[in-house]
Each structure stands twice: as C-alpha cells, then as structure tokens.
Amino acid sequence: MKMKLSSILLLGVPVIVCLTSPRAFGGVTGTAHDFSPGKDGSMACQYCHTPHMALSGTPLWNHKLSDRTYEIYWSTSLDADVGQPTGSSKLCLSCHDGTVALDATVRGGGGGNTYMPPGSTNFGTDLSDDHPVSFVYSSGLSDKDPQIKSPDSLPEEFHLDHLDEMQCVTCHDPHDDTHGNFLVTTNLRSNLCMQCHDIFGWSAGVHAGSTADVKNADDDFLTNTGYTTVEDNGCLSCHQPHSAGGKQRLLHFAEEENNCLSCHNGQVATTNLVNEFEKYSGHFVKDYEGVHDMEEATESSDRHVECVDCHNPHAVVQSTGIEQAPQVRGSMRYVSGVTSGGSVIEQASYEYEICFKCHGNNPNRIDSDISRRITQTNTLMEFDQSNPSYHPVTVAGVNLNVPSLLEGMDESTIIYCTDCHNSDLSSPVKGPHGSQNPYLLAYRYETDDDTEESPMAYELCYRCHDRESILNNESFKHHGKHINKKMPCSACHDPHGINSVQGNSVNNSNLINFDTSIVFPDPDTGLLQFEDEGLFRGRCYLECHNKKHSPKRYRKSGHSG
Structure with missing residues (x-):
C-alpha cells in the first residue's frame, strides 16, 4: 500500500503525518465525530489523537480507555471464539x-464531565446484544459454517487487524460518514452484511425482493433505518447489529414471534397472521418465549412453537403451485425435520418431516382429547407404513379398495398434513396458524356423540370421501345407519392411524380404533374389538347406544365370499 503525506490539525498545530490507510480522514468535519465548536473541523482530531505522549501501542491515541469488563456476545449457533x-x-x-x-x-483534554448520552450509540458494558468483535476471522471459521464467507473474499474497504481479528472498524470507518453510521460501504439491500454472510436461500427468497413499505411496521427500529422497503432494509428488517432486543442472533425483539408479527399484521405484509393466533385452536406462538433454539434437540425440547419451527425467513419463496404431496412447499424451504424413520435432517424434503419434529418422538408432544381403545399420539408411529391402517401422509395407504374416494383421487393418492390441519375457511391466510375448529382443522369434524349428520358436520371427511357413497353404504353395510343414528365418524375411526406395535390387521384395519367414551366393551363377552373377515366383511364385539354386539357381523349387500 502506498503511503502519502497529509497535513492535519492536532491541538491547533499543523502536523505532517503519514497516512497508511486510504480510508483515513475522508471527512470527519461536520460529522458526529467532529467535536469542534460549530463542527468546523478545527478540533476534529484532538479528542482521539495526539502527536505526542499518546497511549502506548495505539495509533497516537489521546482518549482515556475504559477499564470495564464487558459482557460479550454469545449464541448457541456462534462458531467464533469471542473474547x-x-x-x-x-x-x-x-x-x-x-x-x-x-x-x-x-x-x-477537558475536565471529563461530558459523557455519551443514552441512546443507540451508547452501548454500555453489555455487548451481548451487539454484533461480536475482536475474534479471529479466518478460513477455519468459514470452514465450520458454510454461511460465512472466506476472509479472502472481503473487499478492500473491509479491514481485519494485524491479528486477523474483526473489529469495529471492519464495518465502520470513524473518519468517513459518507454512507451513514460511519459504515465502510452502503448497507442498502444488505450489501454490507453480505460481504461476510452467505445465507442459504436468501437471494431467491421473498423477503430479499419484497417491495412492501415498512412505514407502518410495529417496530421502532425498522421504521427508522432510513430505508423504506423490506427489500432495501434486507437483514435490517429483522436483525439489529447493536442493542438488539433478542440478543442471540441480534433480533429486533426478545419475543421471537414479534420479529415476524411486527410486519405480518396486515400493515406491511398483506397477510395478517395476528388474528389467526386469536382463534379457538392453533400454533399459539405468543404462549412461549425463550424456549425455542435453532440448535435444539427435536426429540427432547420443551413443548413450544415459534414461527421459525416451520419457516426459514431467509429462504421463504412463493409456492409454485406444482408441488405435490408430500413435497415441501416454498413457505417451508430450508427448514429442519425428522424423517419417517426418525432421523433428524437439516433440510426437510417433505412437509410431514417438519411436523414430526414436534409431533413425533418428542415426549413433550400434545395429548389427544379423545380416549381410544389404543392410545398413541406419536405421529411417527401413527403414520408408519408397516401399520395395519393409516391415512396416506407419508406413503400411499394400505387399503387398496376405497370406493368412497372423490373423483380425482384413488388409492395411490398421498395427502399433506395441511390438507386437514390448516386455517379455517374464514381466513384469507393459508397454513396451520389458527382455526375456529378444534384440533387446528381446516374444516368441521364433529367428534361428540349424538351429532346430527349433515354436509357441514363432517365437512373434513367429505373433502375426500363422497357423502353419498358413505350414506349409501358402498363400503360398509351400515355406514348410513350408524351416522344417521348420530354416531360421529370418530367413534369408530382413528384418523391418523394405528401403529403395528399396538394393533394388527385383523382388529385395526380401516382405521378402526374405538372412542371409549362412546363405544364400550360387550357386556356378554367383555370384548371391545373389531375383527376384519375380508373385503367389506367383519364383526364387532361392543356396546354402543345401548345396543350389544356379541358379536354383530357385517357384510356389504350383494358381496359374497
């Protein structure tokens, strides 16, 4: 690097010094770092620098140093060694x-009576809410984290010190405020951030290209960045490099969901999710704070739900409309999951893998409100393809003869979890956020005994199964009779599936798993069970609505064998 001579004013005396940095003294005059009377530059240097008697080992430093010990930045995803x-x-x-x-x-200097006023430039001694500094930024760090670029790729204006440590001056030039906040370059559309960070999925994501105006965001930081759209704010739409509310990962708010809902309230994003979380059932993100962590073990984490359990805000894209179940849609790109075999994966390929994180092997999963002959709430086990019966979520169903399926569906059809569990019809928002129906269901599914049959009472079932076929007994001789006597579908059928460890193909085909608050053991035999005797044939041992089946045999009309 070429050295050049320049005349500067220190303590009112012209001094010739060597400037070895092309950034040096590009324009302190008139900036917040110019403490001259009237900010005329006449005393711009002296509060920081002195040509004589400077602090040892410093760049002619004149300002007294702090003797405080700092609380430094830390997070569970931090790979750098920050001291x-x-x-x-x-x-x-x-x-x-x-x-x-x-x-x-x-x-x-003066008498030492004027201090940095409270505000965004006074960081205090707690630096745990500020971007980390004073750590070695080496190729070893980028090798650990593929979303960190190699230091060899840093542009000329980004300086590491002689120990290859990132410092404040890597991002800030205290002598030049051309780009605002003394940044070394503009941060429009995350230009500065992206010199070090290489975020998976960001460039193609909807947030990177959103032209939504942020002026009505419920977020004081976001509305005062100087940028007007989500696209222009980029990383700053959610992250705050100094004095962040959510310390780990430097988020605007400590309450994780508020980093999403400050925009997704209908005032910035067109989708208003706030109302969804006020409904009867849902993934109530506001009920939890400080529980979720991106490094959490899915099989043992405490019960909670946050937006980022299902969505990666860096990588979300609009769904193409051509995805087929069970493929992940664009809103769930780059989200971790658990395979149908129980293995944890960094990036789910199928929607159900994301659901299995909480509803699979985690012992803190929710319980069922329906008491059944066989109790199981682990959806990994309920949808296991070795089961005697299950709804076709992970693979096509085991039943090869389902005459009630609507046109366009057949026994090879696979469905999404969100075909059943989703926002209700009153919502313009899609996705399993909130529903007026129980169990976060998109449509009505009555489970109470003595329910009057109607197209709406079992609306969920009739989305796939033809109502006329059911009532006309095309698959089971007494379907219509049972339903018209006000027995809900759920009295006999367990909609997820029956695990092969607990059930078998004789007693639990056709999703048979009785609701024990409606169906009771047969008083004569003491049995409560169904026995499959072949296609459209079987018998039951039970008592229901004061009717004993000791047993009662069923055979579809006109079917022999």
Whole structure:
C-alpha cells in the first residue's frame, strides 16, 4: 500500500503525518465525530489523537480507555471464539460504552464531565446484544459454517487487524460518514452484511425482493433505518447489529414471534397472521418465549412453537403451485425435520418431516382429547407404513379398495398434513396458524356423540370421501345407519392411524380404533374389538347406544365370499 503525506490539525498545530490507510480522514468535519465548536473541523482530531505522549501501542491515541469488563456476545449457533474487546474496538468503546467522559483525554483534554448520552450509540458494558468483535476471522471459521464467507473474499474497504481479528472498524470507518453510521460501504439491500454472510436461500427468497413499505411496521427500529422497503432494509428488517432486543442472533425483539408479527399484521405484509393466533385452536406462538433454539434437540425440547419451527425467513419463496404431496412447499424451504424413520435432517424434503419434529418422538408432544381403545399420539408411529391402517401422509395407504374416494383421487393418492390441519375457511391466510375448529382443522369434524349428520358436520371427511357413497353404504353395510343414528365418524375411526406395535390387521384395519367414551366393551363377552373377515366383511364385539354386539357381523349387500 502506498503511503502519502497529509497535513492535519492536532491541538491547533499543523502536523505532517503519514497516512497508511486510504480510508483515513475522508471527512470527519461536520460529522458526529467532529467535536469542534460549530463542527468546523478545527478540533476534529484532538479528542482521539495526539502527536505526542499518546497511549502506548495505539495509533497516537489521546482518549482515556475504559477499564470495564464487558459482557460479550454469545449464541448457541456462534462458531467464533469471542473474547473481551481488543485493538481498535477497545478504542471505540472508550467513548461508546458511556463510562469514560467524551472530553477525558490523555493530553490537553477537558475536565471529563461530558459523557455519551443514552441512546443507540451508547452501548454500555453489555455487548451481548451487539454484533461480536475482536475474534479471529479466518478460513477455519468459514470452514465450520458454510454461511460465512472466506476472509479472502472481503473487499478492500473491509479491514481485519494485524491479528486477523474483526473489529469495529471492519464495518465502520470513524473518519468517513459518507454512507451513514460511519459504515465502510452502503448497507442498502444488505450489501454490507453480505460481504461476510452467505445465507442459504436468501437471494431467491421473498423477503430479499419484497417491495412492501415498512412505514407502518410495529417496530421502532425498522421504521427508522432510513430505508423504506423490506427489500432495501434486507437483514435490517429483522436483525439489529447493536442493542438488539433478542440478543442471540441480534433480533429486533426478545419475543421471537414479534420479529415476524411486527410486519405480518396486515400493515406491511398483506397477510395478517395476528388474528389467526386469536382463534379457538392453533400454533399459539405468543404462549412461549425463550424456549425455542435453532440448535435444539427435536426429540427432547420443551413443548413450544415459534414461527421459525416451520419457516426459514431467509429462504421463504412463493409456492409454485406444482408441488405435490408430500413435497415441501416454498413457505417451508430450508427448514429442519425428522424423517419417517426418525432421523433428524437439516433440510426437510417433505412437509410431514417438519411436523414430526414436534409431533413425533418428542415426549413433550400434545395429548389427544379423545380416549381410544389404543392410545398413541406419536405421529411417527401413527403414520408408519408397516401399520395395519393409516391415512396416506407419508406413503400411499394400505387399503387398496376405497370406493368412497372423490373423483380425482384413488388409492395411490398421498395427502399433506395441511390438507386437514390448516386455517379455517374464514381466513384469507393459508397454513396451520389458527382455526375456529378444534384440533387446528381446516374444516368441521364433529367428534361428540349424538351429532346430527349433515354436509357441514363432517365437512373434513367429505373433502375426500363422497357423502353419498358413505350414506349409501358402498363400503360398509351400515355406514348410513350408524351416522344417521348420530354416531360421529370418530367413534369408530382413528384418523391418523394405528401403529403395528399396538394393533394388527385383523382388529385395526380401516382405521378402526374405538372412542371409549362412546363405544364400550360387550357386556356378554367383555370384548371391545373389531375383527376384519375380508373385503367389506367383519364383526364387532361392543356396546354402543345401548345396543350389544356379541358379536354383530357385517357384510356389504350383494358381496359374497
């Protein structure tokens, strides 16, 4: 690098010094770093620098240093080894931690009575809510985290110190405020952030290209960045490099969901999700705080739900409309999951893999409100393809003869979890956020005994199964009779499936798993069971609505064998 001579004013005396940085003194005059009377530049240098008697080992440093110990940044996803501030960052903090007076200089300064005022530039001694500094930014770090770029790719204006440590001056040039906030380059559309960070899925994501105006966001930081759209704010739409509300990962808010709902309230994003979480059932993200962690073990984490359990805000894209069950839709790209075999994966390929994170092997999963002959709430086990029966969520169903299926569906059809569990019809928003129906169901599914049959009472079932076929007994001789006597579908059928460890193909084909609050053991035999005797044939041992089946045999009309 070429050295050049320049004349500067220190303590009112012209001094010739060597400037080895092309960034040096690009324009302190008139900026927040110019403490001259009237900000005319006449005393722009002296509060930080002195040509004589400067602090040892510093760039002619004149300002007294802080002797405080800092609480440093930490997160479960941090790979860098961050220690106490060193180098130029310690010099910056001599003013910006608010513990040393602005005019407390080593030589020629004032009496030390003026301190950094409270606000966004006074970081205090708690740096756990600020972007980390004073750590070695090496190729070893980028090798650990593929979303961190190699330091070899840093542009010229991004400087690491002589120990290859990132410091405040890597992103900020204290002598030049051309780009605002003394940044070394513009951060329009995350330009500055993306020199170090290479976020999977970001460039094609909807947030990177959203032209939504942020002026009505319920977020004081976002509405004061100087940028007007989500696209222009980029990372700043959710992340705050200094004094962040959510310390780990530097989010605007400590309440995880507010980082989404401050925009997804109908005021910035067109989707208003706030109302969804006020409904009868749902994934109530506001009920939990500080439980979720991106590094959590899915098989043992405490019960909770946050937006980022299902969505990766960096990578969300509009669904193409050509995805077929069970493929992940665009809104769930780059989200972790659990396979049907129980293995944890960083990126789910199928929607059910995301659901299995909470509703599979995690012992803190929710319980069922329906008491059944066989109890199981682990959806991994309920949808296991070795089961005697299950709805076709992970693979096509085991039943090869289902005459009630609507046109366009057949026994090879696979469905999404969200074909059943989704926002109700009153909502313009799709996805399993909230529903007026129980169990976060998209449509009505009555489970109470003595329910009057109607197209709406079992609307969920009739989305796939033809009502006329059911009532006309095309698959089971007494379907119509049972339903018209006000027995709900759920009295006999368990909609997810019956695991092969607990059930078998004789007693639990056709999703048979009785609701024991409606169906009771046969008083003569003591049995409560169904026995499959072949296609459209079987017998039951039970008592229901004061009718004993000891047993009662069924055979579809006109079917022999």
